[in-house]
Each structure stands twice: as structure tokens, then as C-alpha cells.
Amino acid sequence: MRPARWEAVAPAAGLPVSTPVEITLAEPAAAKALQASFAGAGVSAILVPTPSGTAQTVLFTEGLAVAPMTARHWAALAASRHARKPGAKLIFLQRLTADTGLEGLSRTLRREWADVMTACWTLLDDTPGEVIAGWLGSGSEDLWISPDGTARRAALGPFISPHAIPPAAPGLWLVTGGARGVTATCAVEVARQSGGTFILAGRSAETAWPEGVAETTEIKALRGLMASAAVQRGEKPSPAAIDKAARAALAGLEIRATLAEIRSTGAQAHYLQMDTSDPGSVEATLATIRQRFGAITGLIHGAGVIADRLVEEKTEAELRRVLATKAEGLFHILARIDRTALRHVGLFSSASAFFGNRGQSDYAMANAILANAGRALQAELPGGRVKVFDWGPWEGGMVDATLASHFKQQGVPLIPLAEGALIFAHELLAGDPADVELVVGTVWSDT
Numbered sequence: 236m237r238p239a240r241w242e243a244v245a246p247a248a249g250l251p252v253s254t255p256v257e258i259t260l261a262e263p264a265a266a267k268a269l270q271a272s273f274a275g276a277g278v279s280a281i282l283v284p285t286p287s288g289t290a291q292t293v294l295f296t297e298g299l300a301v302a303p304m305t306a307r308h309w310a311a312l313a314a315s316r317h318a319r320k321p322g323a324k325l326i327f328l329q330r331l332t333a334d335t336g337l338e339g340l341s342r343t344l345r346r347e348w349a350d351v352m353t354a355c356w357t358l359l360d361d362t363p364g365e366v367i368a369g370w371l372g373s374g375s376e377d378l379w380i381s382p383d384g385t386a387r388r389a390a391l392g393p394f395i396s397p398h399a400i401p402p403a404a405p406g407l408w409l410v411t412g413g414a415r416g417v418t419a420t421c422a423v424e425v426a427r428q429s430g431g432t433f434i435l436a437g438r439s440a441e442t443a444w445p446e447g448v449a450e451t452t453e454i455k456a457l458r459g460l461m462a463s464a465a466v467q468r469g470e471k472p473s474p475a476a477i478d479k480a481a482r483a484a485l486a487g488l489e490i491r492a493t494l495a496e497i498r499s500t501g502a503q504a505h506y507l508q509m510d511t512s513d514p515g516s517v518e519a520t521l522a523t524i525r526q527r528f529g530a531i532t533g534l535i536h537g538a539g540v541i542a543d544r545l546v547e548e549k550t551e552a553e554l555r556r557v558l559a560t561k562a563e564g565l566f567h568i569l570a571r572i573d574r575t576a577l578r579h580v581g582l583f584s585s586a587s588a589f590f591g592n593r594g595q596s597d598y599a600m601a602n603a604i605l606a607n608a609g610r611a612l613q614a615e616l617p618g619g620r621v622k623v624f625d626w627g628p629w630e631g632g633m634v635d636a637t638l639a640s641h642f643k644q645q646g647v648p649l650i651p652l653a654e655g656a657l658i659f660a661h662e663l664l665a666g667d668p669a670d671v672e673l674v675v676g677t678v679w680s681d682t
């Protein structure tokens with residue numbers, strides 16, 4: 236595990252700017268100001284509603300637009316498709332806010348489009364156009380540019396070893412996605428190390444196990460058993476109905492198993508249904524938690540879904556679903572809790588946020604948003620500890636047997652469940668608060 240740290244970047248002064256240059260008009264005032272600044276630096280740029288596909292350098296202002304988070308990220312992705320041209324340089328601009336993650340797009344495009352250069356430039360404060368013009372000739376890397384013209388980039392720091400966990404008062408934890416998948420494993424380890432009360436939240440209902448059916452965790456076997464039981468009752472459910480009922484039963488089984496495991500550590504555990512992508516559902520669940528348990532002191536956000544598809548084929552609905560669960564979901568929660576009571580925040584991100592990953596532009600953006608949101612939150616909670624884990628693939632959760640064998644064939648090691656959970660608990664409870672974003676799974680850093 237290595238922390239993401241900053242390092243200064245020297246401007247590649249004097250390098251020629253590849254022309255023609257286009258600037259998208261998504262944020263017209265910014266686009267016009269950039270055009271004027273570039274002209275002052277001797278670079279002529281054309282303002283375009285959509286890239287023409289003929290420019291050698293394209294600056295995207297979609298990330299600067301005053302628009303909702305998901306709309307901004309979709310607009311940038313959609314606009315990028317018009318700009319692809321061998322040898323072109325695509326630069327996505329965004330302001331440094333908690334709800335931005337276009338670096339996920341630029342890093343993914345680097346993996347999907349070998350014939351273009353991409354960069355995401357995050358502008359700190361009101362970085363003037365002249366400063367941006369000064370960086371135009373530089374290479375294709377993601378930069379954080381300051382108004383004084385200096386820039387930095389994220390780089391991996393030295394490997395971190397586990398810290399001893401100091402004793403602390405037991406907290407009240409909300410764990411989204413915490414009843415199932417790898418987040419559940421991590422929640423159990425945090426409970427073992429810290430005690431407290433754990434509210435696990437997910438979309439699934441705590442469905443009871445079907446009567447008269449032997450317990451199994453194998454979906455195929457369960458479908459067979461449930462179909463036979465239905466026939467014995469004189470019913471003829473469709474295969475789709477059997478599958479749905481079997482999945483619900485397995486979800487219920489997994490929820491009860493996680494609750495039991497947390498309770499076996501001596502901690503308290505409860506399950507509440509909540510859909511992080513639905514503000515009404517979040518509002519209602521948080522009201523219940525406030526009334527029944529008090530103020531949340533620890534937030535673990537593990538809810539996440541994937542919808543892998545290459546940028547050129549990605550649909551807006553897929554991107555919306557991926558961002559809604561993870562990124563929008565985080566903000567729905569943060570807007571409705573007493574943030575001053577938070578002592579620990581652990582966000583489940585992915586190595587795709589740091590390195591990009593083919594087919595995962597939306598997922599990489601959602602996770603990159605978590606990194607920026609985590610840094611903003613750490614600044615807001617100087618006495619707290621905010622950690623964003625950019626996980627490589629685990630031996631579980633979303634990584635099913637097929638995916639696991641695919642990773643193994645490619646020589647990508649999987650994070651063992653017990654080890655990942657220990658890393659999570661130790662960093663969240665005792666890690667250096669200065670290291671917010673952590674990349675876990677070394678092979679990702681070699682690729």
C-alpha cells in the first residue's frame with residue numbers, strides 16, 4: 236500500500252503548442268477568457284460547441300461549467316468522443332472542488348485511446364488564463380495548477396506499514412454496502428479492533444430463508460432446490476422469478492451472517508435498507524439512525540456498482556448509475572449528517588481512479604471524485620481521519636470466479652480478504668491523517 240502524494244512539476248518551457256487549438260464552449264465565459272489569454276501568448280484558438288475532430292489540441296471546459304456533478308462528467312465524456320484524432324492532445328479542465336473527478340476520464344482514455352494524449356488540469360482558485368497558456372506545450376499528465384503558475388502531480392509515496400491502533404471511545408458507524416461484499420469483511424475487522432455500534436445499509440431486504448429449503452450459498456444449487464420446492468407446492472414459477480427469489484434469499488443470508496460476525500466481536504450491529512443513489516431513502520434512513528442511535532462518528536462508504544464499457548460505447552444511463560451510487564451517494568449522506576461529529580471516514584475507491592482502467596471511465600471518475608471529496612473532508616475535519624482506499628482487485632465481492640481467473644492469468648495478484656480488511660482497519664483507525672488517498676495492490680502501480 237502506498238499513499239498518493241504530491242510532487243512539483245517543472246513547466247516544459249518553450250515547447251511549441253500543437254495547432255489548431257479548439258476550446259469547447261460548455262462554460263462560455265471561461266472559454267472566451269482562455270481564448271483571449273492564449274491570443275496574448277501568441278496561440279490562436281477557436282471556440283467550438285463540440286470539438287470538430289480536426290484539432291491537434293482541445294481544451295474542454297465541461298468540467299468548469301456550472302452544472303450538476305454527474306451532468307458535468309457526462310458532458311466531458313460525450314464531448315471527448317468528437318475530439319479523437321491520432322496525435323491530438325485533449326485537456327480536461329476542472330476546478331478543485333470536492334465533487335470533481337475528470338482525472339478518472341483522462342487516465343482511462345490513456346488506456347483506451349493509445350493514439351491520443353490526454354490530461355486533466357485541476358485549477359486551484361482562480362488560475363488565470365495566462366498561466367494555463369504557459370502550460371499548453373507541456374506533456375500529457377494530470378496537473379494541479381496554481382494561480383502563481385506552479386503545478387504538481389500525484390505520485391506514489393513510499394510503502395506504508397501497519398500502525399498500532401490506539402484505544403478510543405466506541406463509535407457509531409454507518410457502513411454503506413456493509414452487509415455484503417468486501418465492505419462487510421472490512422466492517423467486521425473495524426468492529427473487532429474498535430468495538431462500537433455498526434449500522435449496515437444496503438438496498439437488499441433482509442429476506443428470510445425459504446422454508447423447507449436446505450441452506451446453501453451456491454446460487455445454481457439454490458435455484459434447483461427452490462424450483463423443486465415450488466413444484467412440490469404445486470406452483471410453476473418462471474426461471475426469472477426463481478432466480479430473483481434465490482438472489483434475495485442469498486442476500487438475506489449474507490446480511491444475517493455479517494450481523495452475526497460483527498456481534499461475535501462484542502460490537503453491536505443492525506441492518507437498515509437504504510439506497511445511496513436515492514436522496515429520499517438516505518434522508519429516511521439517516522433520520523431513523525439519528526432517532527434510534529444518535530450522531531454518526533464513523534462513516535464507511537462501500538456502496539458501489541460497475542457498468543464497464545468503452546468510452547465510445549458508454550451510455551449516459553450507465554454513467555449515471557455508477558456515479559449515483561458511489562459519488563452522489565456520498566454527498567447525499569454528507570449533506571444530511573452532523574459532519575462535526577465524524578472521527579473516521581473510510582471511502583472504498585478503486586485503483587482505476589489513480590491509473591484509469593479500460594472500460595471503466597465512469598467508475599474511474601466516480602472513484603476520483605471520492606479522492607477529491609476525501610481530501611476536502613480531511614481539511615474540514617482536522618481532528619478526524621479520512622481515508623480513500625484505491626483498491627486493486629480483491630479475492631471476493633465484485634470479483635467473481637471468472638474475473639478472478641482472468642486476473643490470475645494476467646498475473647495480477649488479488650487482495651486476500653483477511654489482509655485487505657486488516658489494511659483497512661489499521662489505516663482507518665490509526666493511519667497518518669496526512670495520507671488521505673492510498674493505493675492498495677502493487678501490481679497496479681507497475682502497469
Ligand SMILES: NC(=O)c1ccc[n+]([C@@H]2O[C@H](COP(=O)([O-])OP(=O)(O)OC[C@H]3O[C@@H](n4cnc5c(N)ncnc54)[C@H](OP(=O)(O)O)[C@@H]3O)[C@@H](O)[C@H]2O)c1
Pocket residue numbers: 411412413414415416417418436437438439440486509510511512536537538539540560561583584585586625626627628629630631632633634
Ligand atoms: N471487489 C473488488 O475487487 C474491488 C476493487 C476495487 C474497489 N472496490 C470497491 O469496493 C466496494 C465494495 O465492492 P464489492 O466488490 O464488495 O462489490 P459487491 O460485492 O458488488 O458489493 C457491493 C455492495 O454495495 C451495496 N450497494 C450497491 N448499490 C447500492 C446502493 N445504491 N445503495 C446501497 N448499497 C448499495 C451492495 O448491497 P445491496 O446489493 O444490498 O445494495 C453491496 O453490499 C465498492 O465500492 C467497489 O467499488 C471493490
